[in-house]
Amino acid sequence: MGQVRGGLAVGARPWVAPLQELARLRAQVRRHRVAYFFMAPFVAVFFLLTLAPVLVATYLSFTYFNLLQPPTWIGWSNYRALLLDDDIFLIGVRNTLFFAFIYGPVSFMASFTLAWLINQLRRLRAFYTLAMYAPSIVSSIAISVIWLYFLAGDRYGLINYLLMRVGILEEPFLWLRDPRTTMPSIVVVALWMSLGNQFLVFLAGLQNVDPQLYEAAAIDGVRNRLQELWYVTIPVMKPQFLFASVNAVVASFSVFDIAVALAGLPSHLYAGHTIVTHLYDYAFIRFEMGYAAAIAVILFLLTFATGRLAFRLFSTGGAY
Amino acid sequence: MIRAAMTATATVKGAGRRRLDWGRAVFYVLLTALAAFMALPLIFMVNQAFKPAEELFLFPPRFFVRNPTLKNFHDLLMSADTMLVPFSRYVFNSLLVTVSTVLLTVISASLAAYAVAKHRAPGSGWLFTLVVSALMFAPHVTQIPRYMIVNSLGLVDTYWALILPALASPYALFLMKQFIEPLPDALLEAAKVDGASEWRIFWQVVMPMARPAWATLTILTFITTWNDFFTPLIFTQSEVMKTLPLALITIYGGPGQVARYGASQAATFLMTVPTIALFILMQRRVIQTMAYSGIKS
Numbered sequence: 001m002g003q004v005r006g007g008l009a010v011g012a013r014p015w016v017a018p019l020q021e022l023a024r025l026r027a028q029v030r031r032h033r034v035a036y037f038f039m040a041p042f043v044a045v046f047f048l049l050t051l052a053p054v055l056v057a058t059y060l061s062f063t064y065f066n067l068l069q070p071p072t073w074i075g076w077s078n079y080r081a082l083l084l085d086d087d088i089f090l091i092g093v094r095n096t097l098f099f100a101f102i103y104g105p106v107s108f109m110a111s112f113t114l115a116w117l118i119n120q121l122r123r124l125r126a127f128y129t130l131a132m133y134a135p136s137i138v139s140s141i142a143i144s145v146i147w148l149y150f151l152a153g154d155r156y157g158l159i160n161y162l163l164m165r166v167g168i169l170e171e172p173f174l175w176l177r178d179p180r181t182t183m184p185s186i187v188v189v190a191l192w193m194s195l196g197n198q199f200l201v202f203l204a205g206l207q208n209v210d211p212q213l214y215e216a217a218a219i220d221g222v223r224n225r226l227q228e229l230w231y232v233t234i235p236v237m238k239p240q241f242l243f244a245s246v247n248a249v250v251a252s253f254s255v256f257d258i259a260v261a262l263a264g265l266p267s268h269l270y271a272g273h274t275i276v277t278h279l280y281d282y283a284f285i286r287f288e289m290g291y292a293a294a295i296a297v298i299l300f301l302l303t304f305a306t307g308r309l310a311f312r313l314f315s316t317g318g319a320y
Numbered sequence: 321m322i323r324a325a326m327t328a329t330a331t332v333k334g335a336g337r338r339r340l341d342w343g344r345a346v347f348y349v350l351l352t353a354l355a356a357f358m359a360l361p362l363i364f365m366v367n368q369a370f371k372p373a374e375e376l377f378l379f380p381p382r383f384f385v386r387n388p389t390l391k392n393f394h395d396l397l398m399s400a401d402t403m404l405v406p407f408s409r410y411v412f413n414s415l416l417v418t419v420s421t422v423l424l425t426v427i428s429a430s431l432a433a434y435a436v437a438k439h440r441a442p443g444s445g446w447l448f449t450l451v452v453s454a455l456m457f458a459p460h461v462t463q464i465p466r467y468m469i470v471n472s473l474g475l476v477d478t479y480w481a482l483i484l485p486a487l488a489s490p491y492a493l494f495l496m497k498q499f500i501e502p503l504p505d506a507l508l509e510a511a512k513v514d515g516a517s518e519w520r521i522f523w524q525v526v527m528p529m530a531r532p533a534w535a536t537l538t539i540l541t542f543i544t545t546w547n548d549f550f551t552p553l554i555f556t557q558s559e560v561m562k563t564l565p566l567a568l569i570t571i572y573g574g575p576g577q578v579a580r581y582g583a584s585q586a587a588t589f590l591m592t593v594p595t596i597a598l599f600i601l602m603q604r605r606v607i608q609t610m611a612y613s614g615i616k617s
Binding site: 025028029032034035036038039041042043044045046047048049050051052053054056057060067114117118121126127128129130131132133134135136137138143145146147150158192195197200201203204205207208236239240242243246247249250254256275276279280283284289292293295296299300303304307 | 347351354355356358359361362364365368383428429431432434435436439441442444447450451452453454455456457458459460461462463464465466468469470484485487488490491493494495498499501502518522532533535536539540543547584585588592595596599600603604606
């Protein structure tokens with residue numbers, strides 16, 4: 001590569017450099033043709049069914065589109081309405097941020113701590129893994145039925161029943177209708193449910209750590225488990241940290257299923273309203289696709305900015 | 321040899337071990353309490369499925385079942401008889417879609433991830449950037465354009481509509497890339513020197529080493545696809561193409577439905593069994609410890 005650049009600096013015939021560059025690229029493409037062959041199935045489907053829809057959705061955010069008539073271009077007005085006039089959207093943003101700032105870090109750290117602890121076990125490792133992972137296995141639709149029973153606002157609700165029996169509560173508390181407890185309840189259930197995915201990735205990552213590294217570290221004077229964790233495990237597991245943190249960012253900003261299952265749509269006083277419930281409302285109840293797309297773009301920008309932070313923290317300095 | 325290694329580590333750490341025993345006991349107690357708490361709703365779900373009607377609507381509510389019965393399962397299969405399609409058809413649909421999705425996702429994502437992580441062909445960095453960005457776009461709105469594309473391909477209400485969109489999962493590529501990237505290049509070079517083709521290197525060197533990764537991906541994809549409600553809701557029209565989560569909603573019959581409450585609890589239980597079974601099967605691949613447990617602890 002350096003030689004080509006050198007040729008460029010001489011610059012006797014200016015059209016030679018781009019041609020050389022092109023030839024170099026062609027040679028490289030040919031050298032890597034197996035790689036392209038390997039990427040082909042994924043790339044074909046990705047471009048057709050993931051990337052194209054994202055681009056179309058971004059275009060739609062500048063239009064008025066009700067699914068029946070063709071979209072009409074209206075410029076920035078969706079964004080203007082969203083940011084200046086839509087109070088309910090701002091409630092959704094506030095709730096989502098509340099959710100994200102608690103759920104993201106807590107689930108990330110709890111997953112890692114649990115995975116690390118379980119990885120130390122000698123006995124019953126499989127049993128503990130299953131017990132911790134169990135909540136993520138169950139369908140969220142199915143499990144919300146059970147949480148609704150736990151959190152029910154009448155005296156039949158398990159939590160109300162227990163609290164009243166112990167004497168902490170005088171009368172049933174409306175956990176999912178009181179604005180003070182709606183979001184916290186959603187956070188708790190979400191945390192309970194999705195410790196799983198990242199937890200599993202961390203477990204797999206811990207298995208990937210080369211045991212020789214620990215031996216080498218022991219020779220270098222690493223004494224206890226915590227030092228092992230800090231000097232060996234965490235640096236080696238950066239790729240998994242990056243994956244899990246981006247994952248946590250996406251999951252925490254796109255909270256939807258649990259919020260709707262628990263608090264309803266629309267929720268009482270919009271206490272459980274999030275960005276994605278707002279999006280869903282406009283997309284699939286009011287059929288204002290352009291407006292919904294604008295919400296998706298704003299959510300994307302929010303998520304992307306936070307995601308960059310994760311990349312800065314955990315990137316190994318690879319291709320990205 | 322293993323025994324020698326174990327005694328060696330035992331003497332190194334032997335001094336600290338006796339003191340740690342108390343801490344270890346407390347640690348086990350705490351972990352067990354947490355495990356019990358986490359598993360609580362699941363245990364409750366199992367109990368609900370076997371409760372007779374009078375226990376389901378009991379006050380004060382009771383956690384454990386007292387007189388277990390199979391009546392709920394009976395009701396579920398009977399109520400399915402009054403539906404247009406037998407319950408077994410939903411099960412078949414769900415199994416077919418889930419198994420194909422898992423297989424194709426793991427293979428296509430692993431192949432692409434290997435190419436991106438180890439070949440660094442021109443454009444692959446770009447691809448990865450695009451994939452990660454796509455990960456951050458709210459999927460709900462893209463469902464509409466995606467529907468239009470699937471529709472124009474003439475795939476709506478076919479199994480392909482349920483399987484194909486899941487294949488190019490940004491999530492899957494990202495996960496596999498993160499695990500394949502740190503694998504030592506020297507090993508791949510060695511295989512190449514030995515005359516192995518790229519195809520063989522992929523299947524006989526990369527995949528075995530990335531086993532915890534694809535085992536994890538298998539579990540995650542299976543659970544997501546099996547429980548997915550949104551995709552079949554949009555991409556299926558006829559009753560014979562529907563999958564279990566959609567059938568489940570029919571059985572629940574909306575809020576306030578009392579008659580089928582027991583059946584719905586049984587259905588919830590049945591829907592959870594395959595995912596748990598698969599997890600128990602694949603778990604060993606995620607947590608393979610035997611190889612070096614002697615050295616590590």
